Amino acid sequence: xxxxxxxxxxxxxxxxxxxxxxxxxxxxxxxxxxxxxxxxxxxxxxxxxxxxxxxxxxxxxxxxxxxxxxxxxxxx
Amino acid sequence: xxxxxxxxxxxxxxxxxxxxxxxxxxxxxxxxxxxxxxxxxxxxxxxxxxxxxxxxxxxxxxxxxxxxxxxxxxxxxxxxxxxxxxxxxxxxxxxxxxxxxxxxxxxxxxxxxxxxxxxxxxxxxxxxxxxxxxxxxxxxxxxx
Numbered sequence: 001x002x003x004x005x006x007x008x009x010x011x012x013x014x015x016x017x018x019x020x021x022x023x024x025x026x027x028x029x030x031x032x033x034x035x036x037x038x039x040x041x042x043x044x045x046x047x048x049x050x051x052x053x054x055x056x057x058x059x060x061x062x063x064x065x066x067x068x069x070x071x072x073x074x075x076x
Numbered sequence: 077x078x079x080x081x082x083x084x085x086x087x088x089x090x091x092x093x094x095x096x097x098x099x100x101x102x103x104x105x106x107x108x109x110x111x112x113x114x115x116x117x118x119x120x121x122x123x124x125x126x127x128x129x130x131x132x133x134x135x136x137x138x139x140x141x142x143x144x145x146x147x148x149x150x151x152x153x154x155x156x157x158x159x160x161x162x163x164x165x166x167x168x169x170x171x172x173x174x175x176x177x178x179x180x181x182x183x184x185x186x187x188x189x190x191x192x193x194x195x196x197x198x199x200x201x202x203x204x205x206x207x208x209x210x211x212x213x214x215x216x217x218x219x220x
Contacts, residue, residue: 015116016161019169022119026173053120 004033009040010067017043018050021072025056028074033059036070044068093122094215096208101220102131104144104151104163110220111166118174126167127208128199129181132220135164136180136196137188164196171198179203 007024009017017038024034036047044061047070051058059071095117099110110126118124134140144163146152154160170176180195182202188194192201 012159012161013157015112015119015166016159019115019119019161019166019173022173023169050120 004035004071007034007036009036009038009043011039014040014042014046016040018046021047022050025072025074030074030076032074034072034074036068036072038068038070039066041068043070047072093117094212095122095124096212096215096217097124097126098208098217098219099126099128099132100130102134102144103147104154105147106220107132107135107144107163108151108154108160108166110218111163111170113218114170114176115166115174118170118176121174124170124174124176125208125211126170126176126178127181127203127205128179129184129205133180133184133188136178136199137190138194138196168198179208181205181208 005024007020009020012020017036017040021034021036025032028034036043038047048058048061051072055076057073057075059073061068061070063069095113097110097114099107101107114124114126128136134142135144143155146155167176167178171178177200178198179200180202182204185191185195185202192199
């Protein structure tokens with residue numbers, strides 16, 4: 001898959017956004033990219049922490065208005 | 077000591093943590109926090125076992141639909157905000173995404189005059205306290 005898949009987890013609280021991301025990544029192939037949309041402020045720290053811990057790759061993150069866009073690549 | 081085990085992505089990871097969660101209370105806040113710990117730990121590759129007993133058991137019996145009562149303000153806030161993931165969903169995530177074991181206390185199952193078939197399918201077999209404590213020896217234990 002070359003396109004980035006959007007996961008809309010806006011308006012859910014911790015650990016909802018992380019669980020949404022993991023649900024998608026578990027079914028994905030190595031190399032697949034995801035952009036998680038979250039309004040939960042904790043996500044900006046928690047998601048990179050999880051990504052690092054389990055060995056995936058952070059592609060970046062940015063805040064647009066009240067929404068965090070967190071980009072991740074499945075690395076294994 | 078480091079050991080190999082199957083991580084949340086189905087790959088081998090090198091991790092060391094075993095986490096045991098003892099759920100006793102039937103209040104919303106405690107069940108929510110227990111489910112948050114279990115789901116995040118399991119999804120992060122920790123080996124998680126949750127043991128349900130006492131009032132915490134009631135929400136995992138098929139056909140029982142009552143809401144967990146709030147202890148205080150946070151329980152009420154969580155009830156009002158639809159964006160808070162329900163604790164049962166988080167326990168389900170723990171089992172499905174992180175292979176957490178969700179074990180009902182055999183004594184509690186007996187008191188409820190229930191069988192394994194009467195319990196939610198995510199739950200494992202009724203388990204005795206002796207077995208739970210034996211498995212949890214020298215591991216990290218969280219009690220709610």
